[in-house]
Amino acid sequence: MDRTDESSTLQQRWFADRYAENARFVSDRAEPLIELLAPTNDEIILDLGCGDGALTKLIADAGATAIGVDASVDQIIASRNLGIPSAVMDGHNLAFNEVFDAILTNAALHWMTSPNEVIDGMWNALKPGGRVVGEMGGAGNIAKITRALTKALERRNLHKKVVFPxxxxxxxxxxxxxxxxxxxxxxxxxxxxxxxxxxxxTAWLDTFAEQFLFLVPKKERVAFKEEISDAVRPDLFDPHGCWVADYVRLRFSATRPEKDS
Ligand SMILES: C[S@@+](CC[C@H](N)C(=O)[O-])C[C@H]1O[C@@H](n2cnc3c(N)ncnc32)[C@H](O)[C@@H]1O
Incomplete structure (x- = not known):
């Protein structure tokens, strides 16, 4: 994808190299989720929103048959490069019928803004008795960051253009x-x-908040990002020298019963 092309503005873009550099912590912090999934080697497991396949590979390494789907072509290429069978697919339109023993999904569901469509697709993709184990941003996630982003846009009278992603x-x-x-x-x-x-x-903003950045003219973007950094610094910059984002995760496990009630 041409990174200077912003014709698909207001859409978050996922580049595998940028993701690996700025967002490796996303899969690194998912150990408790893999423990909750407890994959076994006779299972077929879907990783929904698999990104570059780091977690999908962990599931495969545990002996399960692991398959990844993601909306980003670039992420799917990276996942395939790890040897993971992977396909480009929108989580709102999962094209599976009673295939999987389990679904894992980490840090992806909160990017899918029609959740009932996703839940329908997960239900259909699971065999009866199958389970979905997931983690996503939950209520209150990045509240301080979102407030600073919104205020910075308000100062430019751009806030009404935001489509909350x-x-x-x-x-x-x-x-x-x-x-x-x-x-x-x-x-x-x-x-x-x-x-x-x-x-x-600012690298977090580039990686996760493009939808907001695209609202601001290109030549003003550096200043815009610095303004937001300055606004959150008192709360999110640890004096020991590290930025700490105000994440809140919603973790869950749910089973499709053997028989529909
Ligand atoms: C923060 S990354 C998480 C990736 C991976 N699960 C991990 O733990 O590293 C979010 C992923 O969700 C994917 N995504 C966003 N919207 C999606 C959609 N509608 N359908 C499928 N994948 C989507 C993105 O392409 C991105 O790879």
Missing amino acids: WFFPSEADYRQRLEARGFIVDYMALIPRPTALPGEF
């Missing part, structure tokens, strides 16, 4: 959606998880 549900909200589809919720917790970033806060 994330879905950060409460426990009650997501439980209700899963149960309405027929899932049994086995586990759900909202977990505040301040997260150390590997570099500058």
Whole structure:
């Protein structure tokens, strides 16, 4: 993809090299999720929103047959380069029918803003008795960052143009959606998880908040990012020298029952 091309503006873009440099912590912090999944070597497991395949590979290394899907062509190429069978697919339109023993999804569901369509697709993709184990941004996730972004846009009178790119549900909200589809919720917790970033806060903005950056003319963007960094610095810059994002994760496990009720 041409990175100077912003014709698809207001869309977050995922580049595998930028992801590896600025966002490796996303998969690195997913160990508890893999433990909750507890993959076994007779299982076929889908990694929904697999990114560059780092977690999909962990599942494969545990002996399961692991398959990744992601909306980003660049991420899927990286995942295939790890030897993972992977396909470009929108999580809102999963094209599987009772194929998987389990679905893992990490840090991807909050990018899918029509959650009921995704839940429907996950239900259909699972065999009866199958489970989905997931983690996503939950209620309150990056609240300080979002406030600073919104204020910086307000100062430029651009805030009305924002299409909020994330879905950060409460426990009650997501439980209700899963149960309405027929899932049994086995586990759900909202977990505040301040997260150390590997570099500058502006790199986090480049990697995760393009949808906001694209609203600002290119020549003003450096100043825009610095303004947001300065606004969050008192809360998110640790005096020991590291940026710490105000993440809150919603972690859950849910089962599609053997028989529909
Ligand atoms: C923060 S990354 C997480 C990647 C990976 N799960 C990990 O733990 O490293 C979010 C991923 O969600 C993918 N994504 C966003 N919207 C999607 C959609 N509608 N359907 C499928 N994947 C999507 C992005 O392409 C990106 O690779």
